[in-house]
Amino acid sequence: MVFVASSRILALICFSLLSHQHLRLAAGKCHVDDETGLLAFKSGIAYDPSGMLQSWKAGTDCCTWSGVTCLVGNRVTRLSLYGQPEDPKSFLSGTISSSLSKLRYLDGIYLQNLRNITGTFPELLFDLPVLDFVYIENNKLSGQLPIKIGRLSRLGALSFAGNWFSGTIPSSISELTQLGQLKLSRNLLSGEIPDGIRRLKNLNVLNLDGNRLSGRIPDFFSSFSDLRFLNLTDNRFSGEIPATISALAPKLLYLELGHNALSGKIPDFLGNFSGLDTLDLSWNRLSGVVPKSFKNLTKIFNLVLSHNNLVNPFPEMNVKGIESLDLSYNRFHLGEIPRWVASSPIIYSLKLAGCGIKIKLDDWKPSQTYFYDYIDLSDNEISGSPVILLNRTNYLVGFWGSGNGLRFNMESLRFATKLKYLDLSRNLMFGKVPGSISVLEKLNVSYNHLCGKLPTTKLPASAFLGNDCLCGSPLPPCRV
Numbered sequence: 001m002v003f004v005a006s007s008r009i010l011a012l013i014c015f016s017l018l019s020h021q022h023l024r025l026a027a028g029k030c031h032v033d034d035e036t037g038l039l040a041f042k043s044g045i046a047y048d049p050s051g052m053l054q055s056w057k058a059g060t061d062c063c064t065w066s067g068v069t070c071l072v073g074n075r076v077t078r079l080s081l082y083g084q085p086e087d088p089k090s091f092l093s094g095t096i097s098s099s100l101s102k103l104r105y106l107d108g109i110y111l112q113n114l115r116n117i118t119g120t121f122p123e124l125l126f127d128l129p130v131l132d133f134v135y136i137e138n139n140k141l142s143g144q145l146p147i148k149i150g151r152l153s154r155l156g157a158l159s160f161a162g163n164w165f166s167g168t169i170p171s172s173i174s175e176l177t178q179l180g181q182l183k184l185s186r187n188l189l190s191g192e193i194p195d196g197i198r199r200l201k202n203l204n205v206l207n208l209d210g211n212r213l214s215g216r217i218p219d220f221f222s223s224f225s226d227l228r229f230l231n232l233t234d235n236r237f238s239g240e241i242p243a244t245i246s247a248l249a250p251k252l253l254y255l256e257l258g259h260n261a262l263s264g265k266i267p268d269f270l271g272n273f274s275g276l277d278t279l280d281l282s283w284n285r286l287s288g289v290v291p292k293s294f295k296n297l298t299k300i301f302n303l304v305l306s307h308n309n310l311v312n313p314f315p316e317m318n319v320k321g322i323e324s325l326d327l328s329y330n331r332f333h334l335g336e337i338p339r340w341v342a343s344s345p346i347i348y349s350l351k352l353a354g355c356g357i358k359i360k361l362d363d364w365k366p367s368q369t370y371f372y373d374y375i376d377l378s379d380n381e382i383s384g385s386p387v388i389l390l391n392r393t394n395y396l397v398g399f400w401g402s403g404n405g406l407r408f409n410m411e412s413l414r415f416a417t418k419l420k421y422l423d424l425s426r427n428l429m430f431g432k433v434p435g436s437i438s439v440l441e442k443l444n445v446s447y448n449h450l451c452g453k454l455p456t457t458k459l460p461a462s463a464f465l466g467n468d469c470l471c472g473s474p475l476p477p478c479r480v
Contacts, residue, residue: 029061033102034076038062040099047093052081075105083113091115101127108133115139121146131155138162150175159183161207174199185231186210198223209233209256222247231256233280240264249273258282258304271296278302282326290314306351316340324349328376332356342366351376353400360384361406369393379403387412402426402444410450415439433470453478
């Protein structure tokens with residue numbers, strides 16, 4: 001009985017394999033229209049130094065080509081080509097062939113970080129009947145977004161981030177009511193945000209940062225019940241932070257409005273964003289105090305309020321751990337580094353430049369310094385020595401302490417292998433400049449009391465000016 005059962009199972013397996021083989025043979029290689037369209041795209045690429053399209057050869061199954069996906073029989077459903085930013089040869093130079101419109105089953109186009117794809121808005125997108133996702137990012141497409149962009153009404157995601165598009169955002173974009181993501185960041189777009197965007201009620205990502213958009217930020221955010229990412233940084237927006245942003249409190253994770261010309265006070269309602277990860281209001285014209293309600297931001301990891309006109313008192317925060325804090329260049333007079341910062345179990349970036357801090361740096365003992373990447377304490381009234389702090393940090397990339405009263409022997413510094421940027425200018429530092437500065441990319445120790453011959457370096461003379469008796473290249477030669 002066991003033998004009979006095993007035979008039946010074996011027969012079923014063989015039948016299944018034969019059936020699968022029959023289906024595969026029936027499907028054959030990819031459809032001729034798809035092959036033609038893809039080869040036309042390849043012919044529009046003038047330069048492919050990394051061989052990204054090397055597998056695209058006529059007569060072979062295009063479903064096996066790099067970046068090509070077939071999920072409906074033998075028809076191409078997705079085109080995904082990605083450049084690797086860390087690889088200088090990983091790019092494509094050329095244009096997007098209109099023949100891609102032959103790929104009638106294409107539901108997703110991902111042409112990301114290819115860097116040198118040029119041309120205007122790809123009109124072929126209007127001829128693809130089942131297209132759902134468009135990510136043509138970090139290329140060099142230019143010209144204006146078409147007035148008829150609203151015809152792409154079935155799209156679930158549209159991203160042209162990191163191109164050279166100019167002009168205004170067409171009002172017909174309000175017809176893209178199925179969009180979950182709209183990303184037009186890092187272009188040259190101007191004018192105001194169309195009010196019709198309020199109709200895109202399914203948005204969970206809205207990124208318009210890095211453009212030339214102006215006017216007031218529309219007060220329409222009560223329409224977006226699922227919005228999690230809002231980034232309008234680095235534009236020319238003015239006026240106050242819109243009141244309807246308060247409606248985003250239940251789900252919003254990232255709110256980035258920095259590098260604009262926003263005015264007024266920081267709204268108290270921002271303290272209701274209990275799940276907020278990142279808040280960036282830097283480089284605006286905000287005034288008044290930071291609301292006491294910020295103590296409710298217990299999950300915030302990145303708080304950036306620098307370069308405004310904010311004043312004391314700064315509220316006590318109840319964070320469990322903060323990755324980066326930047327309060328630099330407001331009108332704060334903090335007196336000391338906040339205790340909740342010193343007790344944070346993990347922090348990568350601490351920037352408190354120009355915050356009215358008056359401490360002896362030797363006495364500042366944060367609970368951990370191991371993970372610090374960046375520390376900026378410039379332009380305060382800090383005395384003492386940074387040696388203990390700097391010599392305890394293993395991953396520090398940059399330290400800025402200029403414009404204080406730090407007094408110590410520079411030769412006592414240990415330069416961690418990851419340290420690249422060091423600015424201790426305008427202090428009371430003395431001693432010689434050690435040869436270990438050779439690991440640094442940027443150094444500024446000008447206007448201190450250093451003396452002696454400089455070690456061999458490629459740093460400019462400006463890094464060493466204004467000291468007592470430094471000499472040797474790039475400064476004048478030492479006297480014999």
